Each structure stands twice: as C-alpha cells, then as structure tokens.
Ligand SMILES: Nc1ncnc2c1ncn2[C@@H]1O[C@H](COP(=O)(O)OP(=O)(O)OP(=O)(O)O)[C@@H](O)[C@H]1O
C-alpha cells in the first residue's frame with residue numbers, strides 16, 4: 368500500500384456554518400496504480416490532490432503514506448516526505464517567477480542533494496525530452512500558458528518521484544502535446560512503476576488510467 372485516507376473531512380467556517388470541501392473520503396492507493404479523479408468544477412478535486420500531496424491540511428480523519436501517519440507529522444517532516452517522494456503538477460503551474468526555466472527544473476534536484484554535474488545532465492535531458500531547449504534561459508512570464516504547463520510537468524518528473532500528482536496536467540496543451548504527456552505518464556507507470564493520480568475533465572485522458580474516482584460536492588460517488 369502506498370497511501371490510505373480514512374474518513375477525511377476538510378471544512379471552512381463561513382458565517383457560523385461549516386462548508387465541507389471534503390466529506391468522509393476513504394481511499395486506498397497501491398503502488399503502481401494510475402488513477403484519474405473526475406468531477407464538476409468545485410467538487411473538491413484540487414483540494415483532494417493537495418491533501419494527498421501534503422500541501423494542505425485536513426480537519427478530521429487519518430492519512431497514512433508509506434509508513435508514516437501524515438496527520439501526526441510536523442510540518443517540516445511532511446515537507447521532507449513531499450520532496451522525497453512526490454512530483455506535483457499544479458493546475459496553475461506555480462513556477463518560480465524569478466527563476467529561468469532551467470533553474471525551475473533544477474529546484475527539485477537541489478532539494479534532493481544531487482551534485483552539480485548530475486543536475487546539469489538531468490535538466491538537459493528534461494529540456495530535450497520536453498522540446499523546450501530553446502526556452503531554457505527564459506522566465507515563466509516569457510512563455511505561453513502551454514509552455515509553462517510543459518515546464519510544470521517536466522519539473523514534477525525531474526527528480527524521479529515515486530508518486531506523481533497531476534492537477535489537469537494537459538489543460539492548456541494542444542491535443543498532440545496532451546497525448547504525448549499521457550503517453551509519457553503511461554510509460555512511467557508501466558515501465559518504472561510510478562504511481563500516478565491525475566485530475567482530468569477529459570474522458571480520453573482518464574482512459575489512460577486504470578481506475579476513476581468521481582467527486583461531487585466533496586464526496587466520493
Ligand atoms: N480556502 C478555501 N476557503 C473557502 N472555500 C474554498 C477554499 N478552498 C477551496 N474552496 C472551495 O472548495 C470547493 C472545491 O474547490 P476545488 O479547487 O478543490 O475544486 P475543483 O474540483 O478542483 O474545481 P476545478 O475543476 O474548477 O479546478 C470550491 O467550491 C472552492 O470554492
């Protein structure tokens with residue numbers, strides 16, 4: 368078992384009322400699974416992915432990741448788990464604005480303490496694989512939305528994560544680029560055993576996975 372959510376609730380208080388963002392979510396994910404999360408806008412897909420990625424807390428329930436009880440961990444320990452095991456593709460890219468494409472890609476490798484020469488080689492390979500060599504010295508603001516998304520996907524994969532969490536990773540890509548990214552995910556999943564959880568609105572993308580989780584109003588349906 369890679370991870371397990373037990374009775375997870377997340378809410379915000381508004382005008383004396385609890386508004387539930389996640390409601391009684393139970394989920395077990397085995398290593399090597401490829402899961403798609405679907406559901407209408409506002410149903411809690413990003414919230415769920417952020418909780419699984421340890422980027423967001425929750426109010427009730429238990430979360431076990433590998434051999435750790437995430438709900439009892441200190442912030443710093445959680446952050447270390449994230450850096451060690453997770454590659455996250457954000458819905459809105461979250462690239463660092465004052466770093467170049469090359470420097471953005473290097474970031475996860477710095478956290479993992481790769482040597483300078485290794486970092487250079489891995490980043491060069493990523494730039495090549497994603498067809499963005501010509502963009503390496505540009506800043507995110509100098510890229511199109513689709514190009515930023517590609518950099519976001521490349522950054523999530525660069526440090527060989529055990530788990531890829533991808534929030535609409537192809538939302539801004541053309542159909543050919545989307546298919547290339549899905550093929551790449553499929554290859555990482557099948558050949559390298561990487562576990563993938565992706566949020567998608569596309570039936571076509573969801574079909575690359577082996578299981579679909581549907582959300583509605585913060586609940587699994
Ligand atoms: N910090 C917050 N405070 C109040 N409401 C929030 C907060 N974060 C999220 N929400 C609400 O929780 C609901 C779920 O949001 P979420 O971003 O998870 O939806 P989503 O399924 O990812 O939608 P989309 O497909 O549009 O990306 C939304 O109604 C959103 O407004």
Ligand SMILES: [Mg+2]
Pocket residue numbers: 412413414458534
């Ligand atoms: Mg979302």
